[in-house]
Amino acid sequence: MPTLDLWSMAFVFLLATFVGFQVIQNVSRLLHTPLMSLTNAISAIAVVGSLLIAGEEKTVLSTVLGAVAVAASVTNIVSGFLITDRMLKMFRERGPRS
Amino acid sequence: MIRVQLIQASYLAAAALFVLSLRWLSNPRTARRGVVAGVSGMAAAVGGTLIDPQIVSYHWIAVAVAIGTLLGVPLSRVPLTAVPQRTALSHSFGGLAAGLVGTAKYMLWLQDGQLTAFRTAAIAVEVILGYLTFTGSLMAAGKLQEIIPTRPITYKGQNFINLSLLAIAVLASVVVVIHPQMWQLFLLVIVLSLVFGVLLIMPIGGADMPTVISLLNSYAGLSAVAMGFVLDNKLLITAGALDGSSGFILSVIMSKAMNRSFTNVLFGAFGQVHASAAAAEARSVKSGTPQDAADLLGNASRVVIVPGYGMAVSQAQHRVKEIYDQLVKRGIEVKFAIHPVAGRMPGHMNVLLAEAEVPYEALIEMDDINRDLPQTDVVLVVGANDVVNPAARNDPKSPIYGMPIIDADRAKFVIANKRSMNPGFAGIDNDLYYADNTLMVFGDAKTVLGEIVKALAGDGAGH
Numbered sequence: 001m002p003t004l005d006l007w008s009m010a011f012v013f014l015l016a017t018f019v020g021f022q023v024i025q026n027v028s029r030l031l032h033t034p035l036m037s038l039t040n041a042i043s044a045i046a047v048v049g050s051l052l053i054a055g056e057e058k059t060v061l062s063t064v065l066g067a068v069a070v071a072a073s074v075t076n077i078v079s080g081f082l083i084t085d086r087m088l089k090m091f092r093e094r095g096p097r098s
Numbered sequence: 099m100i101r102v103q104l105i106q107a108s109y110l111a112a113a114a115l116f117v118l119s120l121r122w123l124s125n126p127r128t129a130r131r132g133v134v135a136g137v138s139g140m141a142a143a144v145g146g147t148l149i150d151p152q153i154v155s156y157h158w159i160a161v162a163v164a165i166g167t168l169l170g171v172p173l174s175r176v177p178l179t180a181v182p183q184r185t186a187l188s189h190s191f192g193g194l195a196a197g198l199v200g201t202a203k204y205m206l207w208l209q210d211g212q213l214t215a216f217r218t219a220a221i222a223v224e225v226i227l228g229y230l231t232f233t234g235s236l237m238a239a240g241k242l243q244e245i246i247p248t249r250p251i252t253y254k255g256q257n258f259i260n261l262s263l264l265a266i267a268v269l270a271s272v273v274v275v276i277h278p279q280m281w282q283l284f285l286l287v288i289v290l291s292l293v294f295g296v297l298l299i300m301p302i303g304g305a306d307m308p309t310v311i312s313l314l315n316s317y318a319g320l321s322a323v324a325m326g327f328v329l330d331n332k333l334l335i336t337a338g339a340l341d342g343s344s345g346f347i348l349s350v351i352m353s354k355a356m357n358r359s360f361t362n363v364l365f366g367a368f369g370q371v372h373a374s375a376a377a378a379e380a381r382s383v384k385s386g387t388p389q390d391a392a393d394l395l396g397n398a399s400r401v402v403i404v405p406g407y408g409m410a411v412s413q414a415q416h417r418v419k420e421i422y423d424q425l426v427k428r429g430i431e432v433k434f435a436i437h438p439v440a441g442r443m444p445g446h447m448n449v450l451l452a453e454a455e456v457p458y459e460a461l462i463e464m465d466d467i468n469r470d471l472p473q474t475d476v477v478l479v480v481g482a483n484d485v486v487n488p489a490a491r492n493d494p495k496s497p498i499y500g501m502p503i504i505d506a507d508r509a510k511f512v513i514a515n516k517r518s519m520n521p522g523f524a525g526i527d528n529d530l531y532y533a534d535n536t537l538m539v540f541g542d543a544k545t546v547l548g549e550i551v552k553a554l555a556g557d558g559a560g561h
Binding site: 006013023027034038044061066074075076082 | 112116121123133136137140144147148152153155156158161165167169170171173174175176181184191194198201202203205209311312319322325326329333334335341343344345444452455457459463
């Protein structure tokens with residue numbers, strides 16, 4: 001039933017938002033830039049919807065739109081995770097020379 | 099049937115891994131584990147989707163993945179000073195993906211006659227958020243890269259026009275929900291959202307970017323949530339909600355750090371307010387040479403360095419680290435005072451200083467460092483302006499009054515490096531520069547700091 005689905009989705013949204021608030025509030029301010037690039041990569045989960053549309057090849061236009069969406073999401077996944085790791089590698093407790 | 103269970107199980111695992119990923123990011127020690135968890139979660143989600151029987155061909159998927167990888171790798175290797183524009187660009191890609199998927203779903207369901215009111219409403223939300231994030235973030239990236247003028251572009255009735263556009267888009271969406279076959283109106287919603295994104299960011303200037311980037315981050319997450327409602331996919335809702343709440347929390351922190359509300363950032367056009375405040379009478383400042391600065395620093399026992407966007411612009415973080423090394427070598431205690439909105443995105447200064455190998459224990463948040471400042475001998479201000487302006491504390495008429503600042507003026511001496519006496523972005527005169535205990539050292543940050551390092555190194559050798 002569509003109405004039942006709506007409510008269970010609303011529950012997931014509500015709970016995930018609360019979890020998000022709790023978890024993110026604990027992130028050190030030191031790491032806010034990597035936090036943003038990591039959540040960027042995670043929200044590229046839109047790739048899931050894009051893959052289905054590009055892969056089901058229903059119409060030419062929908063396949064093209066889906067493929068562009070896949071490319072955009074994959075760009076975010078690849079660059080998001082790589083740059084987050086690159087930045088986190090730089091945070092060290094003591095500089096090598098001091 | 100087993101395949102469906104397998105897909106759902108992989109989505110469930112992905113959701114758990116995403117939460118853990120953010121959980122581990124809370125501490126620099128465990129943070130890199132967070133990336134591993136995030137990558138694993140994404141792999142589970144993509145793997146689960148690829149075995150979905152709905153997918154009949156992998157041809158276009160392979161091409162698109164190849165293009166995305168080719169674009170993504172260079173984007174992850176940009177210099178760290180360019181991280182704000184990279185971030186804005188990726189928000190725009192996220193918005194684009196959401197917008198396109200919503201558009202495709204509308205067309206497909208319209209053809210099949212499966213457009214229920216609920217689906218259409220979810221698509222409308224997804225499309226509005228997605229496309230306005232797409233163009234808005236592109237504008238933000240353009241401003242940060244300085245392809246588009248960074249100063250706020252304002253005109254009379256701007257807010258009225260922007261809000262009317264949004265209102266028309268929402269109204270048109272409502273009509274489409276009632277009459278899903280009116281695709282012309284759906285097209286209008288798309289166009290209005292694209293235009294609204296551009297107009298929303300036009301009046302926003304550089305110093306407001308940390309708040310705006312965070313807000314766009316939140317919108318990008320929420321558009322993924324809307325996509326989850328459209329596709330009945332709880333993983334999308336979960337991951338999108340994590341991103342949305344993260345962006346929201348960051349925007350709250352950023353606007354608190356500027357003592358402004360969201361609406362004020364989005365509709366206030368900062369630059370406009372201050373245009374008149376810039377005209378101040380000529381007052382005298384004490385200016386000195388890098389050698390004078392080196393002498394002051396070398397004789398201090400406690401030093402605090404306040405970095406700002408100017409440090410990023412002139413890429414001076416490595417010179418700052420050299421000063422840090424020179425002073426630490428002499429047994430001087432050196433800390434960094436990090437204002438939440440210093441730079442162009444949340445945490446910008448921390449990343450730049452970490453790149454220069456400053457140990458992160460030396461990077462202190464504003465509230466903690468303010469307790470130490472009265473006992474500090476010398477504060478060195480590098481390319482920061484408004485965040486050390488005492489007018490925020492003392493002058494109720496100042497446009498930045500009430501904004502929390504780093505109390506640099508409470509230290510015994512202040513050394514401020516600036517390119518010239520031109521007021522900063524906000525165009526507000528800074529009393530700190532005219533104080534008796536302030537020494538101004540004019541010039542490009544990288545050059546000036548390099549000379550200070552040389553002077554310090556020379557002195558050290560002489561002793």
